[in-house]
Amino acid sequence: MSGINVTATAVFIFFFVLVTVMGFIAARWKAGDLNELHEWGLGGRRFGSWITWFLLGGDLYTAYTVIAVPAVVYAIGAYGFFAVPYTILIYPFIFLTMPRLWNATHKRGYLTGADFVYGAYGNKWLEGMVALTGIIATMPYIALQLVGMEKVIQALGFPHEGMAGHLPLTIAFLILAVYTYRSGLRAPAMIAFVKDIMIYIFVIAAVIIIPAKLGGYGAIFDSAQKDFAAQLAANPSAPARGILLAPAQIWPFITLAIGSAMALFMYPHSLTGVLSASGPKAIRHNAISLPAYSLVLALIAMLGYMAHAAGIKVQNPQDAVPQLFLAMFPSWFVGFTFAAIAIGALVPAAVMSIGAANTFTRNLWRPFVNQNMSPSEESTLAKLMSLVVKIGALIVILFLPTQFALDLQLLGGVWMIQIFPAIILGLYTRWFKGGALLAGLIVGLAMGTYLSYGPTSWVPVSKAFLGIPLYNGLTAVALNVLVALVLSFILPANKSDELTEADFRDAKA
């Protein structure tokens, strides 16, 4: 290591301090009683269209995405672009379903997806299983935000190994933990403004400046294709790669896009972002306007090819984007982009820990440990859980190999889709029986895990159905729905269903 890049580090620290101050001030923004869970954990449901746009954008398009998507594009090409059809599929779905969910949760005072599931089916075991799946899938996601942050801190010139190398990351994360504890969802909502504007600035700069330096997009695609061809010539048994999909990649590409789109809004942090909106109107506005971030994501994905054209050679593809910026930009702007990525980790990490904490408090602790919690007890427990979840993620990154978090994240996506039937079907019909959905969920979790197990590594795709390579999450959820369907004919009626169609409709203004 040639040492620390002082200019870049100074700019980086400036922005980091700025958002830290904002994180603490946020407690007083749109003032509410933070001793109530809906205030701490959902910002009092007072976020209008604009705030929701920044918050959800910051929450869904994470730092890890900014590093990982171009990393896959750098490594194998077009396949990494599955993120684009994935994000196209999300918004028509949000437009249709999430206003219904918001209306029901608002009317009945629900704070989480699992709250809704209990209200719809009156089955606390289903509620608990939905909650547990969400929390377990969220943990590695938080850990991977730390990986995104660690990559840019290392690229600033800090050492890779040892406690000294982990110190900046640890400090940054502990600061985040403290202001999330204090300010709740208001903190990431406020920081998201800074993060998103910074990301837009660096992406616009990157897609104009870098191609201009490298001879245009035609030259960028040509050199990427040349590199892929050379890699395959050197090692014919390597996984398929190229600037178009190989025939064998088409089904995995499609099913991964569909499955990921189904999973995304089942994660507690996505639902937290949606439920904190001020109403169904704000959600519809966002279904129309959030695709702007998808465009940014597509441009970020292109950075993987630009790294080829710039001659960046890295062992770990995840270093490609930071190295590209170091090669292409002046130091002060490198500091700016790295700060954007690091702050981009703080927003989702905060919302994820809040979503997991809300879910733990409402859907595991309350039904199974203490049914009679006061709002302030709920809030205290959730604040504490948000700390536990974040410290857990930090420990995973500091003491376990990164591959552990990556594997768990892969499985997390497969697991998350399994709660899709319970939540989404419940928005339209309560014909399905709670017990049947629980059985389907458990079968889906088992099947998804079984399909993903490989002798050398966990795999996202397998040929379980007619020899076609399909995303495991999708295969498993098909079985999940089948089980729920069949058992719903047999099992007795649900204990309770407190919801009526009117609950799902917009309140008359």
Added chain:
Amino acid sequence: MRYILLLIPCIAAVLTPYYNITDPMLFGIPFFYWFLMVLIPASSLFIWLAAKTGGDDL
């Protein structure tokens, strides 16, 4: 009508074998990439149209 409008961008997004081609290029970018990038704002437009025709409160 509302559902058809919402379905159009979704179907276009998963017609992968049809857009997995290089030509026609745009500014040196293969079809695969610029098609998907054009589809993003197009999907916004379809959702907006769905809201308008479906009488959703916007």
